[in-house]
Every structure is written in structure tokens, then in C-alpha cells.
Amino acid sequence: MSLLVTGSIGIDTVETPFGRKENVIGGSAVYFAYAASFFTPVRLVGVVGEDCPPNFLDVLEGRDVDTGGLEVRKGSKTFRWHGSYVKDMNEAVTVEVDLNVLAERAPKIPEAYRDSRHVFLANTHPVLQQQMVDSLTGPKLVVADTMNLWIQTERPEVLKLLKRIDGLVLNDGEARLLTDKKNLIAAARDVLSMGPKFVVIKKGEHGSLLCTPRDTFVLPAFPAEKVVDPTGAGDSFAGGMMGYLATQGNVSPATVKRALAFGTVVASFTIADFSLAGLRATTREQIDERWHEFKQAMSF
Amino acid sequence: MSLLVTGSIGIDTVETPFGRKENVIGGSAVYFAYAASFFTPVRLVGVVGEDCPPNFLDVLEGRDVDTGGLEVRKGSKTFRWHGSYVKDMNEAVTVEVDLNVLAERAPKIPEAYRDSRHVFLANTHPVLQQQMVDSLTGPKLVVADTMNLWIQTERPEVLKLLKRIDGLVLNDGEARLLTDKKNLIAAARDVLSMGPKFVVIKKGEHGSLLCTPRDTFVLPAFPAEKVVDPTGAGDSFAGGMMGYLATQGNVSPATVKRALAFGTVVASFTIADFSLAGLRATTREQIDERWHEFKQAMSF
Numbered sequence: 188m189s190l191l192v193t194g195s196i197g198i199d200t201v202e203t204p205f206g207r208k209e210n211v212i213g214g215s216a217v218y219f220a221y222a223a224s225f226f227t228p229v230r231l232v233g234v235v236g237e238d239c240p241p242n243f244l245d246v247l248e249g250r251d252v253d254t255g256g257l258e259v260r261k262g263s264k265t266f267r268w269h270g271s272y273v274k275d276m277n278e279a280v281t282v283e284v285d286l287n288v289l290a291e292r293a294p295k296i297p298e299a300y301r302d303s304r305h306v307f308l309a310n311t312h313p314v315l316q317q318q319m320v321d322s323l324t325g326p327k328l329v330v331a332d333t334m335n336l337w338i339q340t341e342r343p344e345v346l347k348l349l350k351r352i353d354g355l356v357l358n359d360g361e362a363r364l365l366t367d368k369k370n371l372i373a374a375a376r377d378v379l380s381m382g383p384k385f386v387v388i389k390k391g392e393h394g395s396l397l398c399t400p401r402d403t404f405v406l407p408a409f410p411a412e413k414v415v416d417p418t419g420a421g422d423s424f425a426g427g428m429m430g431y432l433a434t435q436g437n438v439s440p441a442t443v444k445r446a447l448a449f450g451t452v453v454a455s456f457t458i459a460d461f462s463l464a465g466l467r468a469t470t471r472e473q474i475d476e477r478w479h480e481f482k483q484a485m486s487f
Numbered sequence: 488m489s490l491l492v493t494g495s496i497g498i499d500t501v502e503t504p505f506g507r508k509e510n511v512i513g514g515s516a517v518y519f520a521y522a523a524s525f526f527t528p529v530r531l532v533g534v535v536g537e538d539c540p541p542n543f544l545d546v547l548e549g550r551d552v553d554t555g556g557l558e559v560r561k562g563s564k565t566f567r568w569h570g571s572y573v574k575d576m577n578e579a580v581t582v583e584v585d586l587n588v589l590a591e592r593a594p595k596i597p598e599a600y601r602d603s604r605h606v607f608l609a610n611t612h613p614v615l616q617q618q619m620v621d622s623l624t625g626p627k628l629v630v631a632d633t634m635n636l637w638i639q640t641e642r643p644e645v646l647k648l649l650k651r652i653d654g655l656v657l658n659d660g661e662a663r664l665l666t667d668k669k670n671l672i673a674a675a676r677d678v679l680s681m682g683p684k685f686v687v688i689k690k691g692e693h694g695s696l697l698c699t700p701r702d703t704f705v706l707p708a709f710p711a712e713k714v715v716d717p718t719g720a721g722d723s724f725a726g727g728m729m730g731y732l733a734t735q736g737n738v739s740p741a742t743v744k745r746a747l748a749f750g751t752v753v754a755s756f757t758i759a760d761f762s763l764a765g766l767r768a769t770t771r772e773q774i775d776e777r778w779h780e781f782k783q784a785m786s787f
Contacts, residue, residue, distance in 0.1 A: 276669065369576065371692075372712040392671075393693040394707060404784060405707035407694060412672040444787040484704060485785050487744040 194309025215309035218419035222426025232256035409455035427453030494609025515609035518719035522726025532556035536564035709755035727753030
């Protein structure tokens with residue numbers, strides 16, 4: 188079943204202990220779409236400016252990603268992010284960020300995409316995320332990401348959004364900020380009381396945590412000895428998870444656990460190289476193989 | 488099979504967001520011995536001063552812990568530690584520490600204990616740890632803990648120790664300090680090249696990591712919504728792990744994985760209350776039950 192993603196498309200400059208890459212493709216929607224396309228067709232909604240290099244999205248060529256929802260906006264500039272992991276591979280320091288087109292009106296969800304059954308709303312203004320939910324005609328599973336900026340400045344809108352989605356994906360710091368709970372399980376339980384049926388807390392190198400009203404599931408990250416560039420790990424995780432879920436007919440605890448493990452594995456390929464290079468060097472067969480290896484490693 | 492532990496016995500004062508306890512029993516050997524005694528008989532070697540309340544070690548009454556190796560040293564004072572977790576439940580701030588008797592000569596391993604097959608050398612000066620290895624007549628499995636102080640000030644002796652033990656247990660910060668590697672898997676591999684056959688890195692709320700020359704195994708902590716006092720979690724983890732290993736005839740990867748899971752589960756009972764109260768309220772049946780629950784939760 189088709190999976191819709193809306194999120195950012197960015198021109199990134201990234202520094203890590205392994206080097207520096209300038210003006211490479213990034214953005215939540217791009218990582219998500221590539222990761223999810225290992226599992227299911229993806230519909231991408233996003234906006235770039237007219238400064239975007241014409242072949243920039245060629246990275247998605249040959250993938251089952253429909254870019255009909257991509258808007259190239261005249262007179263606008265593409266979102267740019269410059270981050271550094273030189274001091275700490277677990278947390279990017281933003282050297283410079285230019286929201287550019289992301290600070291303008293949201294891209295429109297094309298008419299043909301409104302029937303999407305599985306939807307991922309990557310991090311953006313919670314009012315825009317609600318507008319996107321409004322424009323869907325019969326979604327089965329809507330999952331959103333958010334960030335500290337909106338939790339701090341648009342809390343009432345974040346809370347309204349939470350009542351309209353099935354799942355929330357956010358990182359540990361954001362979960363603590365949203366709930367004012369230090370303990371992550373307590374924080375996740377609090378988020379559940381705000382509306383969603385499940386919450387996934389991403390803990391970076393420490394893996395992820397899933398909470399539903401009945402279950403708590405903790406999964407470590409796939410053990411990686413060499414991390415080259417962590418950019419996009421969280422979006423790839425969400426892409427792998429949602430991509431797998433879109434192929435299943437249910438969100439039973441067992442299915443969501445398997446989905447989390449697929450997300451974990453896909454993210455482990457992302458961080459092995461800069462930008463999209465890690466994912467581009469990966470096949471579905473490698474993902475399945477590593478998934479089985481991970482499953483085996485986690486059983487005792 | 489009998490398990491020998493040498494380590495500290497302390498009078499603790501602990502503050503956490505859940506309250507303050509003064510002059511309660513603590514120390515690595517006490518937590519370890521109690522935790523391991525769920526699985527196997529334990530021989531405890533440690534030293535206190537004459538200020539130690541006469542019934543202080545009654546906490547071990549009824550447990551299968553032989554305290555024949557406990558020395559009450561005349562003219563000396565017991566080790567005291569005052570720590571606070573009020574700001575961060577994941578890292579104790581030491582408010583005050585008085586090494587007292589721990590800064591003097593080590594307690595002697597009784598003649599009757601020298602044949603111990605399984606040995607855990609809790610954190611102390613690495614020269615003393617080596618002397619203890621010297622005094623054993625035929626150990627099968629020797630595992631040690633260490634700390635940042637010795638890594639920084641007695642590095643050559645820590646390195647000598649590493650060549651004489653089967654396993655090393657240490658926390659993430661210590662592993663990074665010892666190896667100068669930020670990535671924990673790379674750090675664990677480095678530790679292996681220094682001598683031990685396996686290394687376990689404790690990551691607090693993020694669980695633990697086991698590395699052998701062939702395998703890497705990552706295990707999250709048992710999901711706990713309420714942590715009252717994290718003191719002794721690492722020693723209880725080691726006690727549960729070594730206690731289980733002492734009952735097994737091998738240290739195969741599968742056995743060590745199960746042992747790690749037992750350590751994880753035992754530690755989850757420790758942190759549910761202050762001092763030894765969490766462990767004292769626990770039965771072997773509850774440990775087995777939670778272990779199976781954990782095993783089930785970790786499979787996908």
C-alpha cells in the first residue's frame with residue numbers, strides 16, 4: 188500500500204570526524220522516502236527553491252518514489268542546513284540553518300495523493316501538520332514527528348495534533364520536553380495520554396523505545412563500530428518502520444516490534460556513509476539479512 | 488559452584504528525587520553478594536572499621552553468603568560514601584567520600600576461599616586485584632571491575648591486570664577513558680586486545696554491551712518507569728551475571744547472553760528502592776518471571 192511522506196528537502200553541509208561534505212542532499216522527507224522505498228511505493232510531498240540543482244533529486248531515480256508532489260517554487264530558496272558532529276557523534280551542532288522555503292507556506296498535497304492510507308508527517312509546524320491531516324480522505328495510519336522548537340513555541344497546536352494522529356515519533360530530549368518527565372517510560376506514557384495510540388522515542392546510539400497502552404518495547408541500536416555520518420538516522424529509522432508497516436495489514440504489537448527492528452536496521456546503513464550514500468549502497472536483501480542477524484543477536 | 492567476591496562494604500548516605508537515606512548499607516561487595524546469592528553460594532571478602540554498626544551486615548542473614556572473609560579492623564573506620572542523584576538519576580554526584588579502611592591494606596583472602604572457581608574482583612586498586620589473582624589456586628573464571636581513578640593514575644597496573652583476567656566489567660565512560668575511543672563497540676574491541684576474553688560495558692539506563700572476539704551483544708535495560716535509587720545497579724548487574732555464570736558449566740556466547748539478561752533483571756529490582764531494600768523484597772521466582780518477560784519482550 189502506498190505511503191505518503193511530507194517533510195523537508197535540504198541542501199546539507201555536514202562535518203564529522205570522517206570528513207566534510209558540502210551541498211549534499213538531505214532533509215527528512217528524502218531520507219524517509221529512500222528508506223521506506225525498500226518496502227513499499229512512496230509518495231513524496233515537499234518543496235524546494237529555484238536554486239535547487241536540477242539533478243539534485245536524481246538520488247531517488249530508480250526508486251519507487253513518486254515525486255509528483257514535489258514543488259519547485261519560483262522566487263524561493265531551498266532549505267539549507269550546516270551541521271557538525273566533530274565534537275559529538277551523538278548530537279549535531281547546527282553551524283548554520285536557513286529555513287528559506289520552509290518558512291513559507293507548505294507544499295500542497297496533490298489531489299491524487301489524498302487517498303493515501305499510510306502517512307508520515309515529518310517535523311514541521313504543527314498547524315501545517317494538522318492541515319495535512321485535514322486534506323486526507325481516509326487515512327489508516329498517520330504518524331508524525333515533531334521537534335523542541337514547536338513543543339516550546341506552539342505547545343497548544345502540538346497537543347491538538349496529538350489528538351489527531353495514531354503514532355508519534357520523537358527523540359528523547361523532545362519527549363522529556365513535551366512531558367516534563369525525565370524517565371523515558373514515564374514520558375512515553377504521558378504522551379499516550381495526550382492522544383496517540385503509540386509513541387516511539389528515538390535514543391540515537393542507544394536505540395529506541397516503543398510504548399502502547401499495553402506494551403513497552405525497548406530495542407538497542409544495531410551495533411555499529413564505524414559511524415561516518417549520523418545525519419538522517421532518525422528519518423531513515425522512521426522510513427524503515429513506516430515502510431514495513433505499510434506492507435502489513437495491522438499494527439499489532441508483534442508487527443510494530445518487527446517494524447521498529449526494520450527501522451533500526453535501515454538506519455544502520457544510513458550512518459555508514461555521508462548523505463544518502465549509505466542507503467544508496469544498500470539492497471533490500473542486505474536489509475533482510477541484517478534484520479535476521481539482529482533478531483538472532485537479540486534473542487537469548 | 489561457589490563464587491568469591493572481593494569489594495567494598497560501605498556506609499552510604501543517598502539522596503534521590505524520592506528522598507534521602509542516611510547511614511544505610513552499601514558497597515560493591517554487598518550489592519554483588521546479595522544479587523549473586525539468588526543463584527549460587529557466595530563467599531564475601533571485605534573489610535570494615537570498628538565503627539561499623541554490629542548488626543549492619545544482618546542484611547545478608549538468611550542468604551547463602553559466607554561472611555567468613557569479613558574483617559572488622561581495629562582502629563580503622565568503615566568506607567563512607569554520600570552521593571546525590573537529585574539532578575540526574577543516571578549519574579551520581581559524590582557529595583562526600585571517606586575511603587577510610589579502603590585506603591589501607593586489602594583484606595586477606597581466607598585460606599579456605601583460595602580454591603574458588605568463580606571470582607569477581609570489584610573495583611579496587613589494580614595492584615590489590617592482581618595480588619588476589621595470585622592467591623587463587625585454580626580459578627576458572629575471573630572477572631574484574633575497575634574505575635576511572637585507576638585508569639588515570641595506575642594505567643600500567645590496569646593493563647597488567649587485564650592480561651590476567653577472563654572478563655572485564657566497566658561503565659561506558661571508563662571504557663572510553665581506557666581506550667580513547669568514543670564509539671563503544673570500537674572501545675570494547677580495544678579492551679579485548681588488552682587481554683580479557685570478554686568485556687561488558689554497562690550503560691546505566693541504556694543497558695549493556697557484551698563483546699567477545701566473535702560476538703557483539705547489546706541489551707537494553709529492563710524498562711523501569713520508577714527508579715528510586717540507582718545505587719548498586721552496576722554491582723547487582725555483575726552479581727546476577729556472575730551468579731548465573733557460576734551455575735553453568737561454560738561461558739559460551741549463549742550462556743553469557745542469558746547471564747547478561749539475568750544481571751539486567753536483578754539490577755531492575757535493586758533500583759526500585761533505596762539501599763538493599765529492593766533486593767530484599769525480591770524472590771528468585773520473581774527474578775525468573777521477569778527474566779522470561781524480558782526475553783519475550785526482546786524477541787520480535
